Amino acid sequence: MPAFSKIALFSSLIAYVSAQQAGSVTAETHPGLTSSVCTRSGTTNTCTTKSTKVVIDGNWRWLRNNQANQYNNCYTGNSFDATLCPSNTACAQNCALEGSDYSGTYGITTSGNALTLKFVTRSSTTNVGSRVYLMDTDTSYNMFNFMDSNSQEFAFDVDVSNMPCGVNAALYTVEMKANGGLNTANNKAGAKFGTGYCDAQCPHDLKFIEGSGNVEGWTPSSTDSNAGFGKAGACCNEMDIWEANSISNAYTPHPCKNIVGVSRCEDPVTCGDGSNRYAGVCDKDGCDFNPYRQGNHDFYGPGKTVDTTKKITVITQFIKDSSSNLVEIRRAWVQNNQVILQSKNEWAGIGDYNSITDDYCVKQKSVFGDNSYFVSPGGGLVEMGKSLARGHVLALSIWADHAAHLLWLNSPYPVDKDPSLPGVARGTCSTTSGDPNELINSAPNSSVTYSNIKVGQLCSTFPSGVTIPDSLCGGYIPPSGKFLQAPIRIP
Numbered sequence: 001m002p003a004f005s006k007i008a009l010f011s012s013l014i015a016y017v018s019a020q021q022a023g024s025v026t027a028e029t030h031p032g033l034t035s036s037v038c039t040r041s042g043t044t045n046t047c048t049t050k051s052t053k054v055v056i057d058g059n060w061r062w063l064r065n066n067q068a069n070q071y072n073n074c075y076t077g078n079s080f081d082a083t084l085c086p087s088n089t090a091c092a093q094n095c096a097l098e099g100s101d102y103s104g105t106y107g108i109t110t111s112g113n114a115l116t117l118k119f120v121t122r123s124s125t126t127n128v129g130s131r132v133y134l135m136d137t138d139t140s141y142n143m144f145n146f147m148d149s150n151s152q153e154f155a156f157d158v159d160v161s162n163m164p165c166g167v168n169a170a171l172y173t174v175e176m177k178a179n180g181g182l183n184t185a186n187n188k189a190g191a192k193f194g195t196g197y198c199d200a201q202c203p204h205d206l207k208f209i210e211g212s213g214n215v216e217g218w219t220p221s222s223t224d225s226n227a228g229f230g231k232a233g234a235c236c237n238e239m240d241i242w243e244a245n246s247i248s249n250a251y252t253p254h255p256c257k258n259i260v261g262v263s264r265c266e267d268p269v270t271c272g273d274g275s276n277r278y279a280g281v282c283d284k285d286g287c288d289f290n291p292y293r294q295g296n297h298d299f300y301g302p303g304k305t306v307d308t309t310k311k312i313t314v315i316t317q318f319i320k321d322s323s324s325n326l327v328e329i330r331r332a333w334v335q336n337n338q339v340i341l342q343s344k345n346e347w348a349g350i351g352d353y354n355s356i357t358d359d360y361c362v363k364q365k366s367v368f369g370d371n372s373y374f375v376s377p378g379g380g381l382v383e384m385g386k387s388l389a390r391g392h393v394l395a396l397s398i399w400a401d402h403a404a405h406l407l408w409l410n411s412p413y414p415v416d417k418d419p420s421l422p423g424v425a426r427g428t429c430s431t432t433s434g435d436p437n438e439l440i441n442s443a444p445n446s447s448v449t450y451s452n453i454k455v456g457q458l459c460s461t462f463p464s465g466v467t468i469p470d471s472l473c474g475g476y477i478p479p480s481g482k483f484l485q486a487p488i489r490i491p
């Protein structure tokens, strides 16, 4: 599950951008965050530094009257101004997104190749959470193509030691446009102002989608004083490389069916809202690999094999078969100069997988009793791979979960099920943890630091000097007799 926006509340600040126009009261200066592109020759890795930077999503920004010398809000708290935003089109024409004070307002700081996101930042306003995108220029997102042989491996370091139960540090990619949808309908702001978000939950909390407002049918959130939900949602393929805190972690492909890029959904079925969860265009559950949920309770956490009290290197590999279809997503770890292989599934009937393949997903869904949307026709890793090949934007966020208190990541869930049943226990957090309105007071200083982002050929992004098992540097190894059970077919 991806981020729900927590929007900063602005009163009467002075900033200036245009509606989904671009404002100019506050200069938009993107914090630098270098990243690397790596190659491997023999056993030697060479990485080249890129001057990438980050931009905060438009939904967090001050949205103001676009007229010169008019500073009234188009949006306050969790409601739109009825005069400036009488309709979706008028709102996009009348309102401007403003530049951001990254550290002061949003608690976003960078240094070299490191980015820190703070959970709650109090200034003249209170900001909760944030979501930024990696850019290669001041007007375009840095595109990643994990299906290209030169960029099948992605690495980053992360410090989640200050991330308690209920707070999610997410690093993931979504099929947004490189220019953020600039010049689509009334979008004059574009990637420079962090526009164009979409994900596989088809989020309804976005104020603009594809250059048009989402004001029609907007309903303020009952639990979040800074958010609301419009009639429209923004759907797109999503690859969750990392959703984690100090207690639990998961990686999860969320493919969508028959959509390319951002797709605006307008009805509850297409959007997959509520009871239509498995009828929509995107796979909201995805196929997750959470070591704890797969039965290994000693692998990840404070003092465990992967010790979350210290910085961790996380490596993800996208493996193709001879037809260039995505067939496996692997995870490896590096800590204390040692490569740590991902823990294996321990539940009977799934097999000793330590990576995501369609076969793992079929069996995991069956044994856990989860919905089989992921492995239904038109879904699965092949669909995820097609989307990745079109290019994805990297999102980095910190958030808390108003909908389900993050229990799906770090607690027994659903809460009414016996935690000893396969797939219910996902981490050691209490089922009463994770209420965002409590966390804002009890854990406001939670923060995550992401650093050392690298992309490159298989095995090229590992730190130099570590011994890498051969099995990680080659291509796809089809399943052999090692699995305990023949695939269970799910229609």
Ligand SMILES: *[C@@H]1O[C@H](CO)[C@@H](O)[C@H](O)[C@H]1NC(C)=O
Residues within 6 Å of the ligand: 441, 442, 443, 444, 445
């Ligand atoms: C968060 O940090 C601020 C500033 O250092 C401090 O005053 C405050 O007590 C901290 N809050 C909590 C709940 O730890």
